[in-house]
Amino acid sequence: MKNKAIYVFLIILIIAGAIVYTVKGLNKELNYSNRQQFEISAASTFDVSKVETIAKEVLSNRNVKVQKVERFNNALEIISTEISEDEKQNIINKVNEEYNETISNENINIISVPETRVKDILMPYILPIIITLTAVLLYFVLVYSKLGLKSVIFKGIAMPVLILLSYYSIIVILRIPFGRITNCIAVALYLLSIGTLAVCFQNKKEELIINIKNEDEKENDE
């Protein structure tokens, strides 16, 4: 009864997540969204946090990120969802003031970077997960069929799939930024779900073997 309630809850969560995804999509991190960026370079070594503060002042109410370009710490890339020419000029002027530089606005172009599709982000994970899930399921069926074939197959498929879909549904519903760490946690959850299933099945099998042994001993005693 308890298990059924959990399954029903997870299915409702997944359906809600699907609806929210259809209506609003994912809240992607800046790395995966449509964004605009430009590069500045000078003789000085830039402090990323200082330049990021300047950029956030100018590009208010927007996601802003500053990254180092090349290996000499004298070039930075300023990234945001949208940057106008005036804002770019403003940022350059403030950086010039901060670092006593004379970075010119000419030849600094704002580049528009298209968003990375969810399909392209998730594609490298899908086939390996399907292959591993199939291999693991085969293993469960071969080793734990005595526990009930249907139950083993159902749990073997349902648990990892439901856990992963529920996880992504929570990400979508709560509008948690979908980024690089999102998929890392998904892989960890997948491994945990498979590991937990293996431990549960093995423990059940050992209990079954002990019960069968005890029954045999009782019969022998009788």
Next chain:
Amino acid sequence: MKNNKLKLFTEILVILVIVLISFVGIYTQKENRMENQVKEYQYSKDLDGYREVLLEVTKEESNNEDELESSDTASENKENNSENEDNEDNEDNAEDENKEETDSKNNYENYINSKKIIEKRLNLLGAQDYTISQNTENGAIYLQLPEDQETDHLLSNLLQIGKLEIKDSEDTSKVYVNNDNLKNVSTLYNSDTNGTIVYLKFEFNKEGKKTLKELSTGEYKTNPEETKDENEESEENEETNTVEAKAEVDSDESDETENETSSDENKEEKKDTQKKIILSIDENQLITTSFDDPIENGALNLSMNKATTDADSINNTLKSASTISSILKSGTMPLEYEIKQNSYIQTDINNDQLNKIYITLGAIFGISIIILIFKFKTKGIIAVIANIGFLALYLLVIRYTNVVVSLEAIFTGAIIVAINYLIVIDFLKMQENTKLINIFKSQIMKVMPIVLIAIVFSFVKATKLSTCGMFLFWGILVSMIYNYVLTRDMLIGKEVNIDEK
């Protein structure tokens, strides 16, 4: 009893040494500074840095758009004239609009196809762990590639059009075979006493096979005398001294020289009439030749080098041939792209963010350690030492097996530490009459699905998952060996019967 205590103390010392080496390092003086002799970690692009590349369609496309615009303005001017002309102009406008729609649709399809071809090339050229996105309005493609020794080679070959043509050497508009007839391209090599020759093998489809057969048996077949001349020429190429000697002898005898001159002229005339084909890729001629033998099997072998025994030269030629093969196999680019931006971007995951992840994982580890100590008292403390020793050894193995550390791998490592923790708990909970072999079997069965996942992930191309696979594989191997050699001895000692009976 004393021996057991001494043994335990020694084992704890060994663990301490491993922990110090792994977490602190071994420092030696080198040129007035202390250098850590322990190998560094290798990081993936998420943790190290990556090459950011922006590709844009070359401006020939905008020239085409200008032509369309200019044709529109011309048609607009016509509208100011008579009504009949207005009617005609309206039709022209409608046609232009239809043409624009068709062109924009074609452009869209070309953009999508270009992206697909670039992705194919990235996969064939061995790029792993890349991110690609495209602006479907102007076709611009954004790439993030791992920064390594192959990145520049990859970029220099990614945007080749990949147009293969076999055409007439005199009239290059006569193209007999092109990419549509290409079935497969592969790289071969042949070794003999003279050295190794690398070949590009072109295999053509039914139509291409038929065309090649017609060409090789028809007008492009080498004339027999031409063959003789070519053999002489090839001998000349190999033995120039012999040819020079011959020429000196001939020049002494003028009649013979005249005869030879006239025969040379005949030869030249015949050479001129000998039809040849050019095999070119992106207008670069790879070979101009006629066919000595008919080509029945629809395959053409193109040698890429002269026979050599120099290993570096062979490897370079193999690499070039393999690159050409990958470019041709991925298809012809419908549009020409150029690199608009190409910079190395350092990772934005700074030490602070990584430290947050480590602290979170460390906190979970810390809580589990406290639970161990509270539950199992003295044995719990020994178990904690064993766990820390395992973590130190695991990290050392990761460094020395050149496993790349990615974000996914860090989380996978945490799973391995959890698995090890559970194995240690099994030892702690072990009762006196329990056989160790049964516990070992039970643990192997529980861990086997993770081993299966590790094996599959290790062979995946995507670095994110292959690093996970390697982390899992080494983690389970080290855990099993470490726990059954060291931890078992520390926690259980010789009290339990290890036999299978």
